Amino acid sequence: MKILIDARFTRTDHHDGISRYGASLIEALSERPDADLTMLVHDPRQLALLPDVPHVMINSPLSPAELFVSRRINRLNPDAVFCPMQTMGSFGRRYPLVLTLHDLIYYQNRTPPGFLPLPVRLLWRLYHLAYWPQRLLLNRADVVATISETTRALMETHRLTRRPIRIVGNAPQSDAVPRPPVTAPDKSLLYMGSFMPYKNVETLLAGMAGLPDYTLHLLSRIPPERKGELEKRVPGGATVVFHNGVSDQDYDRLLRSATALVTLSRAEGYGLPVIEAMAVGTPVVAADTPIFREVGGTAALYVDPESSEEFTRAVRALDDPPRWKSASSAGRAQALTYSWDTSADSLLAALEEAVELHAKPAGGGRRRTRVQR
Known part of the structure; x- marks a missing residue:
């Protein structure tokens, strides 16, 4: 199958979630002898x-x-096209198309990503005022992909598409190996993610008041004004380090020595850092939300995202060496249920389904396809 994959959402410095998602799927698919891949890039x-x-x-x-x-894509004559976002232009297309919706976060949290140009940010806010624009985008595809059962359920609840919805999930890196045995982990906690309001970093900071012997590492890049806001929230006696971005190598090193990865985000499409931490045997303290329950299974320690006290108690539970080792082992077992090979299989199946649906003549049922499980 001649497959065209839209890689234009790949970062130019270091991966974010969508960038890593697309690149990892491309790598997994490139090892399939029956997949003839070409990437679209713009830089x-x-x-x-x-x-x-x-x-x-x-x-x-x-x-x-x-x-x-x-x-332009029509002239490349692909058998099928996959885009890891839902915004790809499709006017006049003559090829089967799979579009991706990762989450519905921005319907409740409408602040757009800061890297977008101002006109796009304005359109972003308008776009998320109602569900009908999303329906218009998704119904242009033959098949829609998403990354979790939680997001698929929300899509069905809000009737976002008439197309089949298929899971093409995230996964940890294929070369992830467990951290070496340790007598005691470092007294460090890692947060990997943006600093948008729904990420709820403020509650993490408040919880550090009861953890004066721990260091909270905030790893991601952060705008100066947002850093200033959060610095004012750091409790007296707490140790918080703003890294403003780390390399993959530094992230891996810190992850393999930390007591836990922590996140109290109120909304996620998946939560890739959770499964990345589990893959190397680092326990996770996470908000008790449907998506984290789906990804973390019974391995994570779940807390009320609005309770800094619960967060503090969960971290303190990991002070007990047997409890820490149990959480580490459970996380590794949970991570093994996800792989990019499995995701590549799911994507190939979605592309083949798109080919079949696209081939149906107008009026033959393609536009009446129902959401299937």
Whole structure:
């Protein structure tokens, strides 16, 4: 199958969640002898974070030319196209298409990502005022992918698409190996994620008041004004380090020595750091939400995301060496239930289904396809 994968959401410096998702799927698919892959990129610097797969340079997904990108793709004559987002232009397309919706976070938390240009941020806010624009985007596909059962259930609740919804999940890196045995982990806690309000970093900081012997490492890049806001929230006697971004190597090193990865985010599409931590045997303290329950299973320690006291008690529970070792082992077992090979299988099945549906003549049922489980 000649597959075209949209890799234009790959970062040029270091991966974020969507960037890693797309690159990992490309790598897994590239090992399949029956998958003839070509990537779409818009910046040569993206290639440094992508597998060695043939590519075509094309416009940015944020360019006005995106409205007519399908004309260029038609000339490449793919058997099927996969985009890890739902915003890919499709006007006049003549190919089967799988689009992806990761989550519905921005319907409740409408602050757009700061890296978007101002006009796009304004449109973003307007777009998330109602569900009908999302329906228009998703119904342009033949099949819609998402990354979790939690998100699929929300999509069905809000009737976001008439197309089949298929799970193409996230996974830890395929080369993740357990951390070496330790007599006692470092008294460190890691947070990996953005600092948008729904991420609820403020409650993590409040919980550090009861953990003066621990260091909370905030790993991600953070705008100066947001850093200033959070620094004012650090309790007296607490130790909090703002890293403002770390390399993959530093992240791995810190993760393998920490007591726990922590996140009290109120909303996620998946929560990749959770499964990344579990894959190497680092316990997780997470908000008690449906998505974290889905990803973390019975391995994570769950707390009320609004309770800094519960967060403090969960971390203190890991002071007990047998409890820490039990959480570490349970996390590794949970992580083994996810793999990029499995996700690649799911994506191939979704692409094949898209080919079949696209081939049906108008009026033959393709537009009446029901959501299936």
